[in-house]
Amino acid sequence: MAFVRSLFALRRRMVAAAGRWKPSTLVAIMNACLTAAATTFGVGAFYAVAGMAQTGLIDAVIFTWMLSLACPMVTMVQFVAPAGLVTEAIRTSNAELLPTQAIALQAGCNICGIAYGIQIANGAVLFTNLVGVGCQLLFLTVGHFIRQANSEWLRFSLRASAMCNTALVILASLTPLSILGHLITVLNVGLYAAPLAKVGAVLKARNASSLSVSLTVISIMNNALWSLYALMIDDFVVLLPSLLGYMLSIFNVLVILWCKHLLPFDLSFLLALCRGERAAATKGCDEPAKVVEPAKVFAASRCDLAAAKRAEYITVHREPWFGGAPAAPSAVA
Numbered sequence: 001m002a003f004v005r006s007l008f009a010l011r012r013r014m015v016a017a018a019g020r021w022k023p024s025t026l027v028a029i030m031n032a033c034l035t036a037a038a039t040t041f042g043v044g045a046f047y048a049v050a051g052m053a054q055t056g057l058i059d060a061v062i063f064t065w066m067l068s069l070a071c072p073m074v075t076m077v078q079f080v081a082p083a084g085l086v087t088e089a090i091r092t093s094n095a096e097l098l099p100t101q102a103i104a105l106q107a108g109c110n111i112c113g114i115a116y117g118i119q120i121a122n123g124a125v126l127f128t129n130l131v132g133v134g135c136q137l138l139f140l141t142v143g144h145f146i147r148q149a150n151s152e153w154l155r156f157s158l159r160a161s162a163m164c165n166t167a168l169v170i171l172a173s174l175t176p177l178s179i180l181g182h183l184i185t186v187l188n189v190g191l192y193a194a195p196l197a198k199v200g201a202v203l204k205a206r207n208a209s210s211l212s213v214s215l216t217v218i219s220i221m222n223n224a225l226w227s228l229y230a231l232m233i234d235d236f237v238v239l240l241p242s243l244l245g246y247m248l249s250i251f252n253v254l255v256i257l258w259c260k261h262l263l264p265f266d267l268s269f270l271l272a273l274c275r276g277e278r279a280a281a282t283k284g285c286d287e288p289a290k291v292v293e294p295a296k297v298f299a300a301s302r303c304d305l306a307a308a309k310r311a312e313y314i315t316v317h318r319e320p321w322f323g324g325a326p327a328a329p330s331a332v333a
Contacts, residue, residue, distance in 0.1 A: 028269035035267065038254060039247045042224060046243075050231035060232065067229040072128040074225055078218045079106075079135040086142050095146040098139065102194055107136035109187045111164060115171035116180055116237065124229070125238070133164070181237035188241030192219065192248040199255060203271050208259035211252055219249040 053060040082099070089097040110132035117126030137160065144156050171180055198210050223246035230239035257263040 027266075028272070031266045031269050034265045035251075035254060039250050042246065042250070043227075043243060046224070046227045046231060049228060053232060064229070064232040067225060067232060068124040071222075071225045071229050072124055072131070074218070074222045075128045076131050078215070078222050079132045081215050081218060082139060086139055089146060090142060093146055095143050098143045098146075100140070100143055102191065103136050103139045103143075105187060105191045105194070107133055107140070107164075108167075109184065109191055110136060111167050112171060112180060112184045112187060115168060115175065116177075116184060118172045119177055119180070120235075122233075137164075177237070181240075184237060185241045185244075189244050189248075192223075192245040195252055196248070199270070202255060202259065203267065206259050208256040211256055213256060216249055216252045216256065220246060220253070223249060 049058070052058045053063050082103070085097055085099070089095055110129040113125055113129030114133065117123070117129060140160070141156075144152075148156075171183075175183075195211060202208050202210060223242045226238060226242040227246055230236070230242055254263060255267065258267045
């Protein structure tokens with residue numbers, strides 16, 4: 001009875017607290033809950049399919065073999081997806097079109113993946129990341145070709161080779177699996193979270209043209225397949241970044257749908273967070289500008305002109321510096 005009375009007391013407190021909230025606050029909380037539910041919707045399906053394989057409803061061996069073929073194929077499609085941007089950058093000789101930071105981050109993820117594939121002797125992980133690092137090096141080579149006007153190739157080649165080989169030797173032979181797994185997770189989360197840097201501007205303008213629909217869909221498929229494969233082989237290092245990448249990609253889809261007025265709930269509650277960050281960054285910079293009368297502006301400009309003339313006269317007519325002072329300016333006004 002005491003437990004039931006405590007439940008009723010908790011309910012009364014919640015109702016009283018909800019009564020003090022504004023309706024807009026309740027709507028924002030509901031939209032936030034729906035966003036979180038939609039973002040994590042597929043995760044339960046992954047565990048359900050893996051559970052069916054473990055209980056014998058699906059042949060686990062054949063299913064794992066099929067995933068080991070499908071995962072590298074979809075990932076390689078994602079690796080070559082920026083080829084359109086690379087072609088456009090070459091055609092216009094504009095390296096700014098290339099997402100250089102994202103390409104370098106993807107190359108780092110692939111090098112870590114190669115080292116991890118070597119340590120666990122997994123051919124699917126190893127081959128996929130070998131293709132990936134090759135694609136990223138090709139894209140970085142194109143960027144160097146445009147920026148340096150087809151020059152300084154020796155320095156670029158030596159630097160890229162030294163960085164890749166040194167990192168691979170250290171990660172594959174000297175780094176424990178636990179540390180390597182954390183590094184892979186951090187790099188992959190940073191890679192998939194990179195588009196979120198534009199979310200504030202996208203939500204404010206309600207224009208998702210800067211978010212690629214095709215790349216987002218490929219990313220969802222890629223992370224979904226790798227999540228299933230990681231569950232089947234019981235590999236947490238592959239599972240964690242794949243699940244986080246899947247949820248971040250789903251969130252990008254929600255933003256795109258909201259901008260196209262196709263989402264059944266609202267994401268405008270995120271604008272409050274963006275406004276709060278922007279207000280903290282620009283605190284003290286929003287003071288109203290002082291209105292200066294035109295006559296005062298004209299007088300100030302005449303004073304500045306006179307000062308400039310005096311400075312010019314001093315520069316031209318000053319005495320050679322032998323310990324004496326420069327010549328005093330005449331009345332040039």
